Amino acid sequence: MSTIERVAASAYRIPTDQPEGDGTLAWRATTLVVVTVTAGDTTGTGWTYAPAATASLVSELLNETLTGADALGIPALSAAMNRQVRNAGRPGVAGYALSAVDVALWDLKARLLGVPLVRLFGAAREEVPLYGSGGFTTYDDEATTAQLAGWVHGQGIARVKIKIGESSGTCPERDLHRVALARRVIGERAELYVDANGAYTAKQAVRVAERMREHEVTWFEEPVSSDDLAGLRLVREHSAADVTAGEYGCDPPYFTRMCQAQAVDCLQVDATRCGGYTGWFAATAVAAGHHLQVSAHCAPNLHLPAAAATVNLRHIEWFHDHQRIESTLFDGAADPTGGRARPQTGTPGHGLTLRTGTAQSYRVA
Structure with a gap:
């Protein structure tokens, strides 16, 4: 039926x-x-x-x-x-x-x-590389240290990302302090990423990127608005890090525009915003046609089966807020230990089931 x-x-x-x-x-x-x-x-x-x-x-x-x-x-x-x-x-x-x-x-x-969903899609890999994401601007040094140390030294996740651009880019010295703190906590071997959520102007982002060089930041996400292609290109040309466009693409035409502009090195795709798995594969195909990799934005357990079926994938974002929710409200959430996660292959579908009893106390609609 x-x-x-x-x-x-x-x-x-x-x-x-x-x-x-x-x-x-x-x-x-x-x-x-x-x-x-x-x-x-x-x-x-x-x-x-x-x-x-x-x-x-x-x-x-x-x-x-x-x-x-x-x-x-x-x-x-x-x-x-x-x-x-x-x-x-x-x-x-x-x-x-x-x-x-x-x-x-x-x-x-x-x-x-x-069949498991990843098998229906057609697996490109058995496990998916990921990075720990959080390091919010609202965190003090103690909270930032605990989170980053837990990922890198506790769970063996060798890539982490923190938020910068505090207060719409008006606190660059604190941003740089937090970048330096992050590098000290995670050590020399782990990869360090930052996300400004479009808070900087283009030239401000270039100045911040130059000062982050000593901390070996290799991923600078949305240094300016994802709609500012000229600004993204300017930062890309002057940054040692890969510049990404942010997570706000809503459909394949957006990704076509980004790819044709070549203003970024890797595109973020969010299946919870761009049309689900159908939109995901449309966007990743556009990126592949321009020889670009993609990274999954947030909702890590939802993205796992699609990411595992994507040849031009770089990694997925193990976003603290969403991972905490998914592991609390769903049975079947994945384990990120070691910096890689596996999609469910032992049950049909994506393998996650809502814990209705647990979720009920949070229901608003």
């Missing part, structure tokens, strides 16, 4: 374990939107990190489009959903909703066929 009978969505607001912030935003809670799609006695699950209104959009716009359709025909369903959200705006909340549903559809299809 492969006819879709039910589409449901719910939202959960989970407090952070301590205040979190980056160069342009601060937050004390994160909202997880979970979508389930059911055909017969089989259910697929998808999710995204987005406003609770995303759940309402799934119910109002996408439920009727999918109900009664063939669950195995994902390309047709993806096209139908894109048409349905036309007047709701493809990026933003509509993009989040479409992405979560798409992930649920792929999980459902794999479960209906009785």
